[in-house]
Amino acid sequence: MELRSETPTDAPTRARVARSILENGASTAAQLADRLGLTPAAVRRHLDQLVAEGSVDSAQQRVRGARGRGRPARVFSLTPAGRDHFDQAYDDLAAQALRYLAETGGDEAVMAFARRRVAFVERDHARLMATEPDRDPAEALAQVLTDGGYAAGVRDLPIGHQLCQQHCPVAHVAHEFPQLCEAETEAISHVLGRHVQRLATIAHGDGVCTTSIPDLPARPGSPRTRTAFTP
Missing domain, CATH: 1.10.10.10 (Winged helix-like DNA-binding domain superfamily/Winged helix DNA-binding domain)
Structure with missing residues (x-):
């Protein structure tokens, strides 16, 4: 050819x-x-x-349901x-710096750095919600993460949302230092005001980072919990 x-x-x-x-x-x-x-x-x-x-x-x-012709x-x-072609050129330098931090300050120092690194999530989310108060908080979070280089989106599920991050700018370093993922998950939880669960991460070989975001329990008497009555 x-x-x-x-x-x-x-x-x-x-x-x-x-x-x-x-x-x-x-x-x-x-x-x-x-x-x-x-x-x-x-x-x-x-x-x-x-x-x-x-x-x-x-x-x-993968095709769901009956498959057509062809x-x-x-x-x-x-x-x-x-x-690797996308903004991971300084992985080795970052890993060396974190190794030195771990040696001199311990795991607590690495975690403190990781939390400071993702402080932008809560800060920028608060700003976005202040300017767009009617916006869905999970959608706003995805926007903040996308602006931070994570290529994020949200899928609706019957019991809540699933946050999907197609890219992680620190994936290789996070493989060695999981505190980076832990701090990110903490920030997501704080922003949304509920417990979230990490299901997969690029740092550990998955194709995408996914986080389960359950719906908050509805308050008694709210439309979601009020029982319908049919005479």
Whole structure:
């Protein structure tokens, strides 16, 4: 097969494809084409290159319910190597600094640093809710985290929400220092005023960080707890 020569626009476009996967999670070629305003053929060409260089891998898309005719679409997701291209260039330096902090100040000093690092979550969430008081707090949290480089979104569940973070700018360091994840989970809990549960983290090899956010129990007499009466 004859390989097409690279054009000056190929590398930036390929970076757009990779960033779209980073920000939106596993995607099909058709979804990427629609999102980026490209043809499916052009997207597949860039995906082939990203797969070849080890930045992206693919798997068959899971289909719920009856499957239609034709082969299932393939979904593409970033590999750990692919994530390395996004703002993780100083991982080694950060890890060395935290090792020194742990040696000189102990685990408590590392945790104090981790809490200070995510202080922006509570600060920025409070500011956002002050300007948009009718906004859903979980949606506002996702916006704050996205602005902080986490590419976050919220899914509605029957018993609450699920916070999904497609990217973690400190994933490699957090693998060695879980206090970074613990402080982040604490901040999410404080912001929303309830206990939350971390289900998966990129730092421990999962494809996305997910946090379960249960609904607060409704107050007695509120519309959610009031029993309907039919005469």
